[in-house]
Amino acid sequence: MPELPEVESLRRGLEEFVVGQRVRNVEVLLGKIVSGRGTKRTNDESKVKNFCAKISGKKILSITRRAKNMMINLERGGMLLVHLKMTGQLVYKSNKDNSTVSGGHPIQLSDNKLPNKHTYIIFTLEDGVLYYNDVRQFGYVLYFDSIEEINKLGHFDDLGWEPLDEGFTLAAFTEKMKSKKGILKKLLLDQKVVVGLGNIYADEVCYEAGVRPDRKVETLSKKEIQKLYNSIIRIIPRAIELGGSSVADYLLADGSRGNYAHEHKVYKRGGKKCFKCGRELNKSEVAGRTTVYCGFDQK
Ligand SMILES: [Zn+2]
Structure with missing residues (x-):
């Protein structure tokens, strides 16, 4: 998808x-x-x-x-x-x-x-x-x-922020996260919070932010929320700029394959070496989805 x-x-x-x-x-x-x-x-x-x-x-x-x-x-x-x-x-x-x-x-x-x-x-x-x-x-x-x-029809009623929109501010994101409970990755995948983060970008965002995807949202510090926010607003525009990811056989408008896949740090890299610490990346199921993270760099 x-x-x-x-x-x-x-x-x-x-x-x-x-x-x-x-x-x-x-x-x-x-x-x-x-x-x-x-x-x-x-x-x-x-x-x-x-x-x-x-x-x-x-x-x-x-x-x-x-x-x-x-x-x-x-x-x-x-x-x-x-x-x-x-x-x-x-x-x-x-x-x-x-x-x-x-x-x-x-x-x-x-x-x-x-x-x-x-x-x-x-x-x-x-x-x-x-x-x-x-x-x-x-x-x-x-x-x-x-x-x-x-x-x-209420078609757009349940949609959260567009990550590229001006309204998606650190203050608004922090407030939302502070009001939530549960597994971080589940929340990142929830389109009612931020739209457009699927399995690929949710894992990439958590890795860049240094936060484990299976963390409970209510335990996140302000600083960790900020890091997550910064990762979202960096990774999504960067992925668009590069034409998305070619995983799941997704092809681009000009028939070429998206090449953000070259920048994936964790997605589909379970068992491979972490680019930061060289340790083996963990692969497990979080929020019902295959999830990859570094057990050392992500807290
Ligand atoms: Zn690592």
């Missing part, structure tokens, strides 16, 4: 290619993808019809993001809410020079052939085609007339 840096990288890559283009035609090959969220949704013909009618002919004005949701904003206020979930993939192919922009699930699954058996939506734009593929069909692409409509 992509984490925030990967989704942000995809957003930036797609934005460069599709903004300013008009949607000429929309073809929905699996209705449930545009019919709702969750696993129980089914194909809703009226929603499919509405989806196609509302998008066709409209120009793409921008692509924005909230947590791991992407919003493709259309003229006259409409927008597409895209969530790739586990295996969603967006691929844009230009008609002009055949250049391809892709992100989400690995492109090799689709064999570079487009559309393929996992293609469920085809947006024909003026200069190219945007495909939505999804092997396991957990993702969704929904049309809304306005952001207010999305807000009415």
Whole structure:
């Protein structure tokens, strides 16, 4: 599953290619993808019809993001809410020079052939085609007339701070941490606190901060909270800058693999040597997730 840096990288890559283009035609090959969220949704013909009618002919004005949701904003206020979930993939192919922009699930699954058996939506734009593929069909692409409509669903209600936002201050983070109890890693993974930290970045943040991921939050000192905060606001922008991590076969908008993976200090390094002290890194299960940390450098 992509984490925030990967989704942000995809957003930036797609934005460069599709903004300013008009949607000429929309073809929905699996209705449930545009019919709702969750696993129980089914194909809703009226929603499919509405989806196609509302998008066709409209120009793409921008692509924005909230947590791991992407919003493709259309003229006259409409927008597409895209969530790739586990295996969603967006691929844009230009008609002009055949250049391809892709992100989400690995492109090799689709064999570079487009559309393929996992293609469920085809947006024909003026200069190219945007495909939505999804092997396991957990993702969704929904049309809304306005952001207010999305807000009415409470879609963003439970989301915490964006690590890149101004509102995410040390004071606010400290206050939040002081009000919480439980395992640190569980809290870092909790999207109600800070969005975008998944298994990779939660471990990396704890390592850089010198704090064990299995620590109880209520035992953290002010200084340790500060170190965690500093690590979050350094690591996330750095990962975005480098295009995210290529682990979990996540591909970037330009088809290349993210290279923040080269900077991973602990993720997937269980049993290997700690870069700081040379001791073997511990690998265990914390908050239900495989977790790697240094038992010497992290307290
Ligand atoms: Zn160490």
